Amino acid sequence: MKICVLCNKNKAILKRPKTSQQICKECFYYVFETEIHHTIVDNKLFKPGDRIAIAASGGKDSTVLAYVIKLLNNRYNYGLNLFLLSVDEGITGYRDDSLETVKRNQQQYDLPLEIVSYRQLYGWSMDEIVKEVGLKNNCTFCGVFRRQALDRGAMLLNVDHIITGHNADDIAETVLMNILRGDIARLQRCTEIVTTGDERIKRSKPFKYTYEKEIVMYAYFKKLDYFSTECVYSPNAYRGYARTFLKDLESIRPSTIIDIIHSGEAFQIKQDVKLPTQGTCKRCGYMSSNELCKACILLEGLNRGLPKLGIGKTNRMRKIHGDMPDNTSTIQHLDTLKNEANNNKCKDLLKWSTKTTPTAVTQEMHGGRYASRSAINVLLQTDSEICSMWYQPY
């Protein structure tokens, strides 16, 4: 019988992918969870009272993420309010099934769920987009649209922070890809654990140092319910090369994934290399380094029947086809969304405040910053419209 090298007590039943150590199930759970806890603590990802959305796709990464974060939140008293946030891209045979898994997760983990769909945000589902643009650039559309969809969903949920299931393999692969593509700006950003998206919504990756194989192993032993089908629209070939290479590297030396991340963290870019500056899109208000954000240009291309508009040839296409006609539909402006979210917040608060004490209401409102005695009285008596007048965030 092989004995676990970590506890020297139990029977070893698995070979840890990260280190090749032969260990027992309990020790595996322990090291797996503790490494994620260290990642959270060392990087100061959360503070008590944070409202956190877990980007949930129904796949293994996000399912394990929801499970582990909920577990650690209880074990170490992080004091987090957790939500599940899903994006419905509208992919038949893939997303519709995986969303069913997310809905089951919602029941199993007892967390509130918000679903935002491409159809509702952009007027196009992924299936419709593929019909229009074919299978060559569809992943560009999907990636750009998903990023914005998540941020918009987060605003609706009124959360400050989205956590995603990106694991160590994903990050190592991205480091390699960015070197191969010569994308120096992304090379520097891709190993950062926290990035700030729009409206100060943070994004972070608690699985930054967690191996994909160990996530699968964890889900397997814990018998977690996840959806394991790959997206029906396969990713591009070039990324495929990098992925195969990384798998081969890992088979030569298991620590190489973490070693690549270590390298990526050490990289520093020469000052004279220009990095793009951030502004906001004049059409939808989303953050953008150009006048228009990528999502707006891609959507304009779709709506005008010019799918190439957003893919490298923007200026030339504009010269030929002119500017966007006024009646073209666009993404809802973020300000509108923010008002909507604010109203929802007030409505919730109102509903809740009728059942609780004025002091509790005071505490709830940004640590009492906006709430005075008289305001509470107003809140208790009046409707959401008045409420939204004085309830201006920050």
Add this chain to the structure above:
Amino acid sequence: MEKASLKPGAEKVLVALSGGSSSRAMLQLLYEYNREEPHKKSKKQVFKSVEVCFIDESTIVGGEKDTVENVLQMAQKLNYNIMRIPLEDIFSPDYTTSGIYDNVIKISTDGVHRKPSQELFHSIQQQSENTSNRDKLKALLDGASKTTVKEDFYCFLKLSLLLQYAQRKDCTRLFLGDSSTRLAIKTISLTSKGRGFSLPLEIAGETQWFGDTKIMRPMKDMLSKEIGLYNQFLHLDSVFIPSLTTMLPPKASIERLTEDFIVGLERDYPSTVSTVARTAAKLKPSELMQDEKCIICLMPRQPNTKSWQDRFTVANTNSAAYTSMPTCSSSFSDGCCNVTSSECSKPVKRANTDISDLLCYGCRVNMRDVGDVTFPPYVAEKVNEQRQEELRRQIEVFLLSDDEEEQGEIGKEVHIQKR
């Protein structure tokens, strides 16, 4: 070949010639460049003199019989002095900073291989005279169970030999023949081995990391394909130098796999090499880079990497694991016992013999696949230097400096090396 900031005729150059096509072309280009041109008025050469050095690995990797002779002739035909240094000479005291240091260093792990940042114990001892340098080199390479590590050792030993020889010959520049293809491969393989911190130095066209000897890579912008054409055009012969992974499948080592990967990609996407080289050129040495060199690879050590490793690869499941003392292992004899580990229960005091903090991250990763091995004198000498420096720093505040100038000089030197 571009050469910035050169004082004409003042500097001596050492060219590393392996006999392969890239270094062969480099030698030729240097010869053309440095030739006294008859039609020019000033008959001044760019370099005062050119030395050539050939590291002979044939005792380890074998190769054709006349390879060595062919390489020597390449330089002799151009009337250059060429020195052949067998790789095993790294065990000779000649190739140390002092030139006489004759101790070697035995490094062993705790044998348990639990923590990723495992402790590494050492003892410095007199070289045995009964073993040949060749056998010592073989034993060192055999101590590494993975080809990736063997290849790394090869590389470090070669660089160390070249640097020591350059210093001895008062050469202020060392020319290495890395082509852009080679450097693209190195960029990816160094990244994969966790050596991102030192990467900017290891692929630089020019670096002063080694103080008095500047390392130059004049071939850095040329593809290996272009070099092949150049050699063909001038009828320059090169020799085939077998490596550790010649005839082995791609998965034999990280270096070999990366080569396969980059060469394959370049075939399908012909701009791969130039893109990777361009990306890597935009990286700069970190501000955290101090003068502290890794005792094995001589590259800079990044601070705080040990705790980083332990936080994200947890290996103790109870807190007691941190405090338990290591017990004696059979392979390590330091006065406790020479018996097998099971017979020995006495904990060994090793606290002050752990040298893992003198290694860079990449070398510590390597040591996981290494048993007990004996490293050549240059490593032992470095350990002594660094321990001395550490002691000096500890008592620094108590030292009365009656010679402020000298202090200033030392400070300046460190500053220059930090670039």
